Amino acid sequence: MRQTASIISTYTADVSGVCSALFELGGMTVMHDASGCNSTYNTHDEPRWYDTDSLVFLSGLSELEAVMGDDEKFIGDVAEAARELHPAFIALAGTPIPMVIGTDFAALAALIQQRTGIPTFGFATNGMHSYLSGASQAFATLAERLVQEPRERRKELSVNLLGVTPLDFSVGPMVGSLRRRLEAEGIAVASCWAMGDSLENICRAGEATVNLVVSWCGLAAARVLRRRFGTPYVVGAPVGEAFTHVLAEEIRAAARDGQDRLPLTKRPPAGPGDLTLIAESVTGGSLAAAMALEQGKRVRLVCPLETEDGFLLPGDVRARDEVELEPLFKEAGGIIADPLYRPLCPPEVPFYELPHEAFSGRIYRRDIQDFIDHIPFFEEKRKRS
Amino acid sequence: MIKLAFYGKGGIGKSTTVSNLAAAMAQQGLRVMQVGCDPKADSTIALRRGQALPTVLELVRQGSFALEDMVREGFAGVVCVEAGGPTPGVGCAGRGIITALEKLQEKGAYEVYRPDVVLYDVLGDVVCGGFSMPMRKGYADEVFILTSGENMALHAAANIAMALDHFKDRGYARLRGLILNRRDVPREEEKVAELAEDLHSTIIGSLHRSETVQEAEELGKTVLEAFPDSAMAEEYRALARQVLGQAGGEQVC
Numbered sequence: 001m002r003q004t005a006s007i008i009s010t011y012t013a014d015v016s017g018v019c020s021a022l023f024e025l026g027g028m029t030v031m032h033d034a035s036g037c038n039s040t041y042n043t044h045d046e047p048r049w050y051d052t053d054s055l056v057f058l059s060g061l062s063e064l065e066a067v068m069g070d071d072e073k074f075i076g077d078v079a080e081a082a083r084e085l086h087p088a089f090i091a092l093a094g095t096p097i098p099m100v101i102g103t104d105f106a107a108l109a110a111l112i113q114q115r116t117g118i119p120t121f122g123f124a125t126n127g128m129h130s131y132l133s134g135a136s137q138a139f140a141t142l143a144e145r146l147v148q149e150p151r152e153r154r155k156e157l158s159v160n161l162l163g164v165t166p167l168d169f170s171v172g173p174m175v176g177s178l179r180r181r182l183e184a185e186g187i188a189v190a191s192c193w194a195m196g197d198s199l200e201n202i203c204r205a206g207e208a209t210v211n212l213v214v215s216w217c218g219l220a221a222a223r224v225l226r227r228r229f230g231t232p233y234v235v236g237a238p239v240g241e242a243f244t245h246v247l248a249e250e251i252r253a254a255a256r257d258g259q260d261r262l263p264l265t266k267r268p269p270a271g272p273g274d275l276t277l278i279a280e281s282v283t284g285g286s287l288a289a290a291m292a293l294e295q296g297k298r299v300r301l302v303c304p305l306e307t308e309d310g311f312l313l314p315g316d317v318r319a320r321d322e323v324e325l326e327p328l329f330k331e332a333g334g335i336i337a338d339p340l341y342r343p344l345c346p347p348e349v350p351f352y353e354l355p356h357e358a359f360s361g362r363i364y365r366r367d368i369q370d371f372i373d374h375i376p377f378f379e380e381k382r383k384r385s
Numbered sequence: 386m387i388k389l390a391f392y393g394k395g396g397i398g399k400s401t402t403v404s405n406l407a408a409a410m411a412q413q414g415l416r417v418m419q420v421g422c423d424p425k426a427d428s429t430i431a432l433r434r435g436q437a438l439p440t441v442l443e444l445v446r447q448g449s450f451a452l453e454d455m456v457r458e459g460f461a462g463v464v465c466v467e468a469g470g471p472t473p474g475v476g477c478a479g480r481g482i483i484t485a486l487e488k489l490q491e492k493g494a495y496e497v498y499r500p501d502v503v504l505y506d507v508l509g510d511v512v513c514g515g516f517s518m519p520m521r522k523g524y525a526d527e528v529f530i531l532t533s534g535e536n537m538a539l540h541a542a543a544n545i546a547m548a549l550d551h552f553k554d555r556g557y558a559r560l561r562g563l564i565l566n567r568r569d570v571p572r573e574e575e576k577v578a579e580l581a582e583d584l585h586s587t588i589i590g591s592l593h594r595s596e597t598v599q600e601a602e603e604l605g606k607t608v609l610e611a612f613p614d615s616a617m618a619e620e621y622r623a624l625a626r627q628v629l630g631q632a633g634g635e636q637v638c
Contacts, residue, residue, distance in 0.1 A: 069514050102483045102514035104521055107555035114554065 002321050009340040011305060012167055012358045014125040016045040017134025017217065018093040019056050020165040023048060025142075025199040028055035028087035030078055032103065033095035035060065037127070044361035045131070047171045055087050066097050071108060079115045088199050089146065090120040091138065099126035119145060131167050131358050132280065132306045135217035139163065139193055142202060143224035150206035150229060157255055158188040160205045160225075162233075163218025164195045167358035168280055170368045177372035178214060181238035185248035193218060209255045210234055212247075215282045216307050226260070235311065236264040236286045240375045243290035262310060264289055270298035271315040275380045276328060278337035279356065281307035290375050297380070299336075302328055333380035339364055352378045386495065387632050390505040390519040390558060393531030394541035398566045400428045401598060401607075402531060402624075403506040404463075407432065408609035409618075409625035410502055411461035418500035419463055420489065422519055423508035424470025424478045431607045432459030440469020441485035452492040460610045464498050478508070479515020486518050502629070517548055520558040527561040527632045529589070532580070534565075534573025539580050546584045561631050562589030564624065569594050590627040592620050 012020075015037055019029045023046065031037045038058035042049040046056075059074050082090055090112060092105050105122030113120035121141045125134045139162060161178055169175050175196055179189045190208035191201045205211075211222040211233040222233035232254040238244035243263075250261040264285035275291075277284050281303045288299035301316040302325070312318070319325050325344055329335055334350040338359040345351040354376070355364035369376055393399050400421070407419045421428025426440045438457045444450040459465045468485030470478040489495075495503070505519040519525050528549060532542040542563065549560045565577045565588050574591075581588050597618075601611040608617045 100477065100480055102480060102518065104514075104555065106522065107552075107557070110556060111554055 002323055004322060006322065007343040008322060008325075009338075009359050012045045012131035012361075013040075013127045014129040014131060014134030014137075015093045015095050015127055016041045017131030017136075017165070017167070018091060018123050018125055018138045019134075020046060020131065020167055021135035021138035021194055021217070022091055022142075023054045023056065023194070024052065024197070025089075025194055025202065026087065027089040027091055027199070028057065028078075028082060028085060029091040029093060030057045030059055030081075031093050031095055032059045032074060032098050032105075033061055034063075034066075034097060037095050045167065045358075047166050047357065047362065047365065055081075055085055057081065061097060066101055069101060071103065075108060075111055075115070078112050082112070082116045082118055087118060090116070090118050092120070092122045093134065094123060094125045096127045099124070099128070121145065130305050131165070132215070132217045135163070135165050135167070136220045136306075139218055140220035140224050142193070143205070143221040143228070146199070146203050147205050147225065147228070148203050150204070152207065153209060154188070154190060154207045156188050157186065157210075157252065158190040158208045159210050159212040159234075159251060160190050160202075160208045161192045161218075162211050162213050162221050163215035163282065164192050165215070165217065166195065168215045168283055168356070169195070169372075170357045170365060172365075172368055173370045174368075174372050177370055178238060181241075181244045181372060182212075182248070185238075185244060187248055187251055193221065206231070210251050212236070212251065213282060214238075214286075215280055216305065216311070218282075219308070230258065232258050232260050234261045234263065235282060236262075236289070237283050237372065239283075239286040239372055240290035240294055242293040243286060246289070246293070247286075264311065265313055267292040267313065268298050269313045269315040270300035272300075272331035273333045274298045274300045275334045275336060275378055276300045276302055276332035277354075278302045278304060278325075278335070278341055279354070280305055280358075281311045285311055287371055287375070291378075294375055295377060297378070300332070334378055336378050348381075350379070350381055352376075386500060386503065387629070388503040388505070388525045388527075389561075389628065389632055390507055390525035390528045391531060391564075392507050392528060392545045393566075394538040395508070397531050397533060397538050397541075398592075398598075399531050400506050401431065401602065402564065402566060402592065402621075403504050404429060404431045405607045405609055405618075405621040406625045406628060407463045407504055408461050408607045409622045410629065411463050412609065412622075413625065415501040416499065417461075417463045418494070418498055418503045419465055420486075420503065420505050420519075421465075421467040422482050422486070422505055422516070423468070424473070424481065425508075426467040426469045428506040429457075429459060429463075429465035429467060431602065431605060432463050432465055433457055434460060435605065438465060438467055440467045441488050442469035442471075442481050445484060445488055452494055452497055455489070455492070456494070456498070460607060464500060466494070477515070479513040479518075482508075482515040483518045486524060490523070517552065517557070520549065520552060522556045525558040528558045529561055529564055529628065531564045531566050532577055533568040534570045534576045535568055538568075539576060542580060543584070546586070560584065560586055562587050564589060564628075565591035567592060567594045589631050590624040592624060593617070
């Protein structure tokens with residue numbers, strides 16, 4: 001059946017993506033929902049919930065408020081909380097009920113901003129898209145609304161890391177590894193969107209030489225920053241030493257000529273019979289490129305999430321539903337995926353676990369590998385002739 | 386691009402009036418798009434010269450489709466679109482309007498067809514959030530309400546104006562005026578003038594009750610096409626000029 005997940009999990013939804021992207025920046029994010037989105041978020045989607053303070057709330061939308069279209073309570077509650085808590089910004093994130101009744105989040109955000117004087121953003125998320133879509137909207141809005149016009153560019157070669165959330169990089173050592181790999185290549189990290197960095201620093205992102213899109217949800221922000229300040233962007237995560245070197249060369253070239261670059265597609269194409277990686281397109285494509293460079297592997301990327309056509313190679317596949325994924329699993333020389341994909345894998349095909357927070361939440365967090373630092377080795381079974 | 390929405394009580398003659406206005410504006414040399422926002426999907430029927438037009442929601446339900454699938458060029462080159470809606474008695478017509486208008490925008494309809502004027506012909510009363518969609522930022526900039534002197538029509542007009550007033554802080558479309566579509570009831574002009582005054586608005590134009598309109602409808606055409614030399618055609622042309630004048634149309638003429 002299409003659009004059905006009967007034996008595998010589903011990815012974190014867009015509303016949690018908004019919360020995750022903005023979690024550390026001192027703003028206040030309000031999910032407009034009856035209840036449910038909050039417990040999904042803090043139980044499954046947000047590993048920082050219990051040890052990092054953040055103003056993430058749920059509106060408690062009632063049946064009657066939804067039926068009567070009573071936005072005033074929501075507006076009043078958000079404004080009152082903001083007056084008490086003084087957030088740096090306010091973000092409103094939609095869920096399925098407001099989607100069904102057609103809540104106009106852009107208009108509500110404008111009204112709340114009028115009342116509070118605090119920059120307010122409305123995101124028409126609806127739970128029907130993945131976390132990448134929500135995080136992408138949140139990052140793009142920061143780039144549009146909060147990043148300031150730079151007085152001057154930084155002198156040293158520097159990048160903003162765009163698209164960093166625990167949903168793709170978890171809360172272990174991976175974010176530190178992203179920085180360390182680039183710094184080892186002589187590239188400074190001007191800001192990290194948005195883990196381990198301040199809103200103040202992110203507001204100065206216009207000063208960086210190049211933007212580095214490390215997951216798809218950073219792409220829209222990179223395009224906004226290109227339009228606003230002419231900053232070129234490079235797409236790829238610094239996975240392993242050899243691919244990071246390729247990436248660093250592309251960053252230097254982009255800094256010289258101002259052209260955008262896509263090094264994550266610099267890998268040999270693969271197809272049925274090869275190792276098959278189920279992953280987010282930028283981190284997955286980068287890992288595949290790194291495995292090709294360091295291990296001589298051909299890796300076919302299967303992307304079940306939002307992406308761009310240009311991020312995939314011929315032979316890679318966009319597939320989301322079980323009905324689409326099952327035949328790909330059968331023909332693979334080995335599957336590398338989150339453990340919750342295992343039920344789709346036939347017994348004769350080797351299955352290698354690569355836990356992904358956005359797919360299995362906290363279940364396998366302890367087993368999440370820092371593939372930025374160390375590329376795991378996966379052996380495909382002998383290729384079919 | 387001028388974007389105008391027309392509201393009014395069901396059966397007041399919105400689709401007939403909007404189609405004739407579209408034809409009149411197109412004959413003035415403007416590129417006009419008419420978007421029917423009614424599950425019945427019959428707003429543009431008099432313009433389409435018998436061409437079938439799948440609704441936007443029918444196409445969405447079928448799966449992938451192109452922009453040109455949801456558009457037909459009608460009389461005088463008017464670009465016709467019908468939002469459509471669920472089967473009567475089920476689903477949510479208001480939400481349907483939202484989806485259809487979002488899809489129209491997503492498919493780049495305004496960029497590709499580059500209309501000078503977009504006319505949204507919206508079902509009856511503003512019964513829920515979906516029917517206020519054409520008023521929202523990014524859609525219509527101005528709203529015109531059609532009414533006769535009949536009490537129910539006046540009541541519906543007052544409700545629509547109330548919705549617009551409710552949304553005034555949200556950057557939604559503004560009420561630009563009333564259009565009197567005469568039914569020849571007693572004290573008709575006086576009653577509509579009273580309403581206009583109550584709403585701090587004006588009657589920007591009026592149409593006489595005329596058999597010509599029904600005769601054109603029998604032929605499945607607009608008055609502008611079927612009886613271009615009639616007095617009624619001239620009334621529609623005059624109303625088109627008044628509407629465009631109110632909406633800053635002189636900039637595009």
